[in-house]
Amino acid sequence: MDQKFLTEEAILAEITGSWAGKRIKVFSETDSTNIQCRRLAAEGWPEGTLVVSECQNAGKGRRGRGWVSPAGTGIWMSLLLRPEIPPQKASMLTLVAALAVEKGIRLGTGLDSRIKWPNDLVIGQKKICGILTEMRTQGNVTEHVVVGIGINANIKEFPEEIKESATSLYLVKGEEINRKKVIGCVMAAFEEYWETFLQTLDLRALKEEYDAKLVNLGRQVRVLEPGGEYTGLCRGIGSEGELLVVLPDGEEKTIFSGEVSVRGVYGYV
Numbered sequence: 001m002d003q004k005f006l007t008e009e010a011i012l013a014e015i016t017g018s019w020a021g022k023r024i025k026v027f028s029e030t031d032s033t034n035i036q037c038r039r040l041a042a043e044g045w046p047e048g049t050l051v052v053s054e055c056q057n058a059g060k061g062r063r064g065r066g067w068v069s070p071a072g073t074g075i076w077m078s079l080l081l082r083p084e085i086p087p088q089k090a091s092m093l094t095l096v097a098a099l100a101v102e103k104g105i106r107l108g109t110g111l112d113s114r115i116k117w118p119n120d121l122v123i124g125q126k127k128i129c130g131i132l133t134e135m136r137t138q139g140n141v142t143e144h145v146v147v148g149i150g151i152n153a154n155i156k157e158f159p160e161e162i163k164e165s166a167t168s169l170y171l172v173k174g175e176e177i178n179r180k181k182v183i184g185c186v187m188a189a190f191e192e193y194w195e196t197f198l199q200t201l202d203l204r205a206l207k208e209e210y211d212a213k214l215v216n217l218g219r220q221v222r223v224l225e226p227g228g229e230y231t232g233l234c235r236g237i238g239s240e241g242e243l244l245v246v247l248p249d250g251e252e253k254t255i256f257s258g259e260v261s262v263r264g265v266y267g268y269v
Contacts (some may be wrong), residue, residue: 002120003153005054006180014184018077019048020194021187028055029071034134034148037078041136041144049080050187072170075151075179079190080259082144084093087137089201090145091257094119095210096134096193096203097206101129102213103193104186109169109177114215116269117243118257119232125269126167128152132265153177166269202239211236215269216262221245223253224261234262 015021030053036053055071123128132148152168218232232245243255
C-alpha cells in the first residue's frame with residue numbers, strides 16, 4: 001500500500017544503488033521537476049540528485065506538450081546527470097532511461113510494459129510513462145543532463161481527451177501501487193544501464209534488449225516529419241538510438257527522435 005505522500009526519507013529507504021537517488025529533494029508542488037532539477041544543477045548539486053514532486057503545475061512532455069500531473073497519484077521525478085560525453089550523445093540517454101523505467105516498473109509492480117520509441121512506455125495500447133531529457137552545454141562540453149520521468153502510477157481516471165490513449169499502473173493492476181518502491185527500482189535499474197552505456201557511449205550493448213522491449217518492432221509505423229509523413233516497417237534501433245524503418249520500396253530510413261513523431265498506422269501505438 002502506498003503512503004499518501006512521498007517523503008525524502010521514505011524514498012531513500014528504497015534506494016539500493018550507489019549514486020542514483022542518493023540525494024533527494026521532494027516538493028509538494030512545483031512548476032516541473034525538470035525545471036527544479038536544472039536549478040539544483042546550477043547550484044552545484046551532484047550527479048544522481050533526484051527531484052520528486054507530488055504535483056506539477058507546468059509539467060511538459062516532448063515538443064512542449066502539457067503533461068497531466070495530479071497530486072498524490074503519480075511519479076513525477078527528474079534525475080541529474082553530469083556525464084563527460086559529447087552533446088550529440090545525450091539523446092541516447094532517453095533510451096537508457098526507458099529501459100530503466102521498464103525494468104523498474106516490472107520489478108516494482110510485476111507489470112510488463114513496452115517502450116514506444118523514443119520516449120514513452122505503454123501497457124497494451126495506452127501510455128503509462130513519458131520521458132523528457134534536457135541538457136545544458138558549453139561549447140562542445142555537456143555541463144549536465146536532466147532526465148525527467150513521469151509515470152502514471154495511482155491515477156484512477158483521466159480527462160476525456162486522453163483517456164483513450166493513457167492508463168495508469170493502478171488501472172492495469174487493480175490495486176494501489178507502492179510509488180516509492182517503483183522509484184527505487186527505477187534508480188537501481190538506471191545505474192545498471194548507465195554503466196553499460198558509458199562503456200561504449202552508444203547502445204550497441206543494449207540494442208538487443210531494447211528491441212525486445214520495443215512495441216514498434218515488426219509493426220507498420222507512420223512517421224510524421226515537418227515536411228510530410230510516410231509509413232514503413234520498424235525493424236528496431238541502431239547503435240546510436242535511431243529508429244530503423246524500411247519503406248515499401250525496400251529503402252531503409254534512419255530516424256532521429258528530434259526530427260519526427262512516430263505513431264502506429266491505426267493509433268497511438
